[in-house]
Structure formats: structure tokens, C-alpha cells
Amino acid sequence: MTIPSLPDNLNKLIFLLGLGLGIYTYTDYINYYKSFENLSIQFDNQADSLEVERQSVDNEVENIKSESKRLAFINNIKNPISYNDSGRVFFEYSNYDTTILYDNFYKMYLNIVRLNNKIDLGSLKLELFTKKIKNYSKDLHDEFEDTNNFVTFSMILMLIGILGIVKQQTLQDELFKRQLNEKKKYYQYCQSCLTEFDSMIKNGTDQDGSLNTAFCNECYNNGTFIEPDLTFEILLNRKIKKNKVKSKWGLFVLRNRLKLLDRWKWN
Numbered sequence: 001m002t003i004p005s006l007p008d009n010l011n012k013l014i015f016l017l018g019l020g021l022g023i024y025t026y027t028d029y030i031n032y033y034k035s036f037e038n039l040s041i042q043f044d045n046q047a048d049s050l051e052v053e054r055q056s057v058d059n060e061v062e063n064i065k066s067e068s069k070r071l072a073f074i075n076n077i078k079n080p081i082s083y084n085d086s087g088r089v090f091f092e093y094s095n096y097d098t099t100i101l102y103d104n105f106y107k108m109y110l111n112i113v114r115l116n117n118k119i120d121l122g123s124l125k126l127e128l129f130t131k132k133i134k135n136y137s138k139d140l141h142d143e144f145e146d147t148n149n150f151v152t153f154s155m156i157l158m159l160i161g162i163l164g165i166v167k168q169q170t171l172q173d174e175l176f177k178r179q180l181n182e183k184k185k186y187y188q189y190c191q192s193c194l195t196e197f198d199s200m201i202k203n204g205t206d207q208d209g210s211l212n213t214a215f216c217n218e219c220y221n222n223g224t225f226i227e228p229d230l231t232f233e234i235l236l237n238r239k240i241k242k243n244k245v246k247s248k249w250g251l252f253v254l255r256n257r258l259k260l261l262d263r264w265k266w267n
Contacts, residue, residue: 011168015161022154029147036136043129050122057115185213191262192219193235214262225263232264 189196191214197203204215207223219226236258245251258264 011161011164013161014164015158018154018157018159018161021157022151025147025150025154029143032139032143036133039129039132039136043126043133046122046126046129050119050126053115053119053122057119060115187214189261190214190216190219192216192225192230192264194239194258194261232258235264 187197190201193216195201195216195218197216202217204212204217204220205222206212212220214220215225236255239245239254239258240251243250243254245254
């Protein structure tokens with residue numbers, strides 16, 4: 001994959017854009033998912049509430065039946081009331097006093113009617129919640145697909161940004177190293193014979209004809225040493241004779257100065 005050379009700030013901008021897009025997309029999906037969870041909780045609560053109301057109706061019906069049996073037993077008559085679950089109405093026997101029925105069962109009957117109305121309303125709410133959940137489920141699936149696409153796109157942007165930053169840094173490092181390599185070091189003394197450079201002692205040349213700042217023209221020229229087989233001991237003896245070194249201290253100083261030169265420092 002070839003990454004185009006872009007300005008460093010632009011690479012950083014691409015990375016931050018991808019990061020921001022990923023965070024925004026993920027956060028938006030999480031918020032949508034939380035809304036779906038809240039709706040599911042409301043649905044469960046409504047279903048539980050509806051089940052409680054139905055249980056209350058069943059309990060109230062049982063209370064009415066029990067009261068009807070009790071009155072029939074007290075008055076020594078046939079049970080005057082039956083309860084029709086499908087029609088939710090009470091049937092009265094004609095040989096029983098309707099006033100007794102009214103006085104003893106009317107409140108219970110009204111409570112059942114009230115509970116049934118709550119059940120009908122709760123069922124309607126439950127249907128609405130069911131429709132909402134279906135729509136939310138579909139939207140959540142679409143949102144998930146969109147999130148995957150946007151997150152993938154954001155990761156691509158981040159990757160491009162990171163690779164661009166790395167490439168830019170690599171180019172800068174290479175340029176810096178090249179500048180260091182190209183920067184020539186200038187010496188006061190020849191790094192082969194210890195002769196000081198001056199108007200008389202000139203620098204040697206490299207193979208490309210450029211000036212060599214480390215060696216003089218008597219030791220080095222055209223990219224090679226004039227005496228390639230020259231050894232440290234031979235050079236030391238030459239310097240001893242030339243400088244007329246006689247004392248051990250002078251010999252010690254001369255030897256150590258020569259060993260500091262680039263050509264002989266590893267000897």
C-alpha cells in the first residue's frame with residue numbers, strides 16, 4: 001500500500017478526523033442501543049403490570065363466586081349468580097331478590113369492570129410497545145450496519161494518518177542522517193601524520209575530487225593513502241627522528257598523540 005507524501009499536519013488531521021468519527025459513531029450507537037434497552041424495560045414493566053391486573057380480575061371473580069355461594073347457603077336458595085368469562089356479565093336468577101344482588105355484588109362488579117378497562121388499556125399500550133420495539137429492532141440493525149461501515153472508514157483514516165506520520169518521520173530521520181553524513185568535519189592536524197594544516201600543508205582529495213578534510217596531500221590523494229602499507233611503528237620512528245625526541249616522556253606523549261588520530265586509533 002503506497003501512502004502519499006502529505007504534510008505532517010495533514011497526516012495528523014486525517015488521524016484525528018478518523019478518531020473523532022469513530023468515537024462519535026460508537027457513542028451514537030451506544031445511545032441508540034440504550035434507548036432500545038429502555039424501551040424493552042418499559043415493555044417488560046407493562047407486560048408485568050398487565051399480568052397483575054389480569055390476576056386481580058381473576059381474584060375478584062373468585063371473590064364474587066364465593067360471596068354468591070355464601071349468600072345462597074345463608075338464604076337456603078340455589079346459587080343466584082354465575083360468571084360468564086367470555087361476556088364478562090353477570091346473570092341473575094329470576095327467583096332471587098335483585099336488591100340483594102345489587103347491594104352485595106355491585107361494588108365487586110364495578111371493580112372488575114374497572115380492572116377490565118385497565119387491562120384493555122394496558123393491552124393497547126402493549127401493542128404500541130410491540131410495534132415500537134419491532135421498529136427499533138429494525139432501526140437498531142440498520143444502525144449497527146452503519147456503525148460498522150463508519151467505524152471501518154474511521155479506522156482506514158486513522159491507519160492512513162498513522163502511516164503518513166510514520167513515513168514523514170522516517171523521511172525526516174533520513175534527511176537528518178544525510179545532513180549529518182554530508183556535514184564535513186574539519187581537523188587542525190592530519191589524521192595520519194599529525195602535521196598541522198597551514199598555507200603550506202594542503203588537504204588531500206577524495207576519489208570524486210572533493211577536498212578531504214582529515215588527511216594532508218602528502219598522506220592521502222585521489223581517495224587512497226599514498227603509503228597504504230605504512231604501519232604505526234614506522235610512522236612513530238619517523239616522527240621520533242624528525243622531532244628529535246629523546247626523552248621517555250616525549251616518546252610517551254608522541255605515541256599517545258598519534259594513537260588519537262583517525263588512521264591509528266584502533267592500533
